[in-house]
Amino acid sequence: MSLTNSINSRRSIRAYTDQEISKSDLQEIIECWMHAPSAHNQQAREFFVIEKQKEKDFLAGILQYGKMLPQANKLIIGAFNTFKLKSPNFIQQDMGACTQNILLSAHEKGIGGVRVGVYPEEESAIKAIKEHFNLPAGIEVFNIIALGYPDTSKPLRDKKCLFPEKIHRL
Ligand SMILES: Cc1cc2nc3c(=O)[nH]c(=O)nc-3n(C[C@H](O)[C@H](O)[C@H](O)COP(=O)(O)O)c2cc1C
Numbered sequence: 001m002s003l004t005n006s007i008n009s010r011r012s013i014r015a016y017t018d019q020e021i022s023k024s025d026l027q028e029i030i031e032c033w034m035h036a037p038s039a040h041n042q043q044a045r046e047f048f049v050i051e052k053q054k055e056k057d058f059l060a061g062i063l064q065y066g067k068m069l070p071q072a073n074k075l076i077i078g079a080f081n082t083f084k085l086k087s088p089n090f091i092q093q094d095m096g097a098c099t100q101n102i103l104l105s106a107h108e109k110g111i112g113g114v115r116v117g118v119y120p121e122e123e124s125a126i127k128a129i130k131e132h133f134n135l136p137a138g139i140e141v142f143n144i145i146a147l148g149y150p151d152t153s154k155p156l157r158d159k160k161c162l163f164p165e166k167i168h169r170l
Contacts, residue, residue: 001108001109005103006104006107006108006150008161009107010103010104010107011112011156011159012113012114012115013112013113013114013148013150014068014114014146014154015068015071015074015149015150015151015153015154016068016071016072016112016148016149016150016151017148017149017151018073018149019149021073021074021111021147021148021149025109025111026049026074026147027148028105028109029058029102029105029106029109029111030047030049030076030102032098032101032102032104032105033045033047033098033099033101033102034098035101036094036098036100036101037094037096037097038090038094038097038098038114039086039087039090039091039093040086040087040090042084042085042086042087042090042091042094044080044081044082044084044085044086044091044094045078045079045081045094045095046079046081046139047076047077047078047079048076048077048079048133048135049074049075049076050074050075050076050077050124051074051075051082053070054124055075055133056069056070056072056075056153057069057070058132059075059129059144062124062125062128062129063116063118063122063125063144064159065117066115066116066144066146067148068114069116069144069146069166071148072113072144072146072147072148073147073148073149074147074148075144075145075146075147076102076106076115076144076145076147077097077129077133077141077143077144078095078115078141078142078143078144079135079139079140079141079142079143080094080095080139080140080142081138081139081140082139082140083137083138083140084138092119095119095142096142099115099143099145100123102145102147103115103145105142106147110149110150111147111148111150112147112148112149112150113145113146113147113148114145114146115144115145115146116143116144116145116146117143118139118142118143118144119140119142119143125141126140126141129141160167
């Protein structure tokens with residue numbers, strides 16, 4: 001699959017089979033976030049991999065849009081280290097870039113995924129996650145990325161992508 005085809009065929013996948021994601025695939029996916037650009041090359045991102053069922057259930061229980069989390073094979077808590085920020089105003093762009101890298105790398109391997117947005121809206125969930133996992137000082141929780149092999153029996157949500165009228169030439 002070409003990179004363009006990968007980008008254009010990626011969808012948010014919220015239903016998964018029981019198939020295990022291999023350690024080597026997970027490692028490659030995780031390395032892809034490290035290659036994402038960051039403002040002033042601040043590289044303040046940190047990720048926490050969740051594999052235990054009870055922890056997936058915990059996250060689903062506190063996130064209103066995270067009902068798919070228990071079925072995912074792996075979860076990644078996307079976070080950033082506030083002590084390492086050189087450009088705090090751009091951290092959301094840094095996180096978005098690396099999250100998309102993760103989802104595209106997974107998609108290339110036939111693994112589906114979806115991000116569940118947390119920061120900065122879900123203040124009480126952020127607090128609960130930090131406390132529950134005893135995350136180190138300075139770590140701010142940004143999102144949860146669910147990964148798993150797609151259950152293709154479940155239909156995808158309809159989505160229209162192409163809007164020529166949104167391209168403006170000045
Ligand atoms: C910042 C952001 C936050 C999102 N949060 C959630 C979420 O909490 N739960 C969810 O199911 N999908 C979430 N999504 C996925 C979007 O719903 C999805 O990308 C959108 O509907 C377009 O569908 P597609 O990803 O299949 O192209 C989020 C996407 C973005 C970019």
